Amino acid sequence: MAIKYYWEDFAPGRTFESATRMLSEEDIVRFAQEWDPQTYHTDAQAARSSPFGGLIASGWQTAAVGMRLMCDTYLLQTSCVGSPGLDELRWLKPVRPGDTLSLRSTVLEATPSGKQPNRGTVLFRWEILNQNGEVALSMLGRQLFLRRTPA
């Protein structure tokens, strides 16, 4: 795929809004059986008597869906060469079957690499929203991009 966005294209304040993705009960249970088999993620019946009052998605699935939405919105058209990590990830609202999620990512900071003149880092605020506009997940993610023009 042709690269549309390099490090220079991520100016602080720039915002990307993704398409939406609905999570079904089957999606939630299948992910959880593999990666996070706590009963409130895998068993709708048992989840009713849990503190959440019903089945909810693993927080890792919510984050992974955010990643997919980011890929489809712009990341696959960028010079991204990975991520060193994330900070302040917060699961603010449970995600339930039928919820429709979208990602809003905002550039907070773009820093040239001190060591590699052909790279830079971009700090994004991720907000994963549900269909009511509530933030279900928020985090600070850092990604590395190649520069269009090395320093």
Place this chain on the structure above:
Amino acid sequence: MSYKYYWEDFYPGQVLEAGSASLSAEEIIEFGKKYDPQPFHIDEEQAKQSVFGGLIASGWQTASLCMRLICDLYLLEAASLGSPGIDELRWVKPVYPGDTLHLKSTVLETRASASRPDMGTVRSRSEVYNQHGELVMHMSGVGMFRRRSPGE
């Protein structure tokens, strides 16, 4: 239902270690296609040309595998009430197909809830190592747990 681990069973300095798990190329590609379809997670040929020199697991898959190891190690036997979040997650080294990963989880702090006498929180640092003993990922997470004996 009674649990093996309640909030009181965690103490600062406690270390819990889990056996090994690994991801095959097929599992890496399957996860990548669903959640993180960057070429270096889904296409062996393109991955060879990438900065990683070969196929690597999505960091979200490594984190999910870490969660699975935590579940199998103690969380499924604990009176867990969920988690508000994660701090300082770092993907330190790429995870390649066939790498054998190992979890070491250390309790950093436990705190009784001020608002809920039946609950407490546990902050722990989880580290994932590969078969060479290299740290590949670490994170600090908070878990909420029911207490065996509610406080005042």
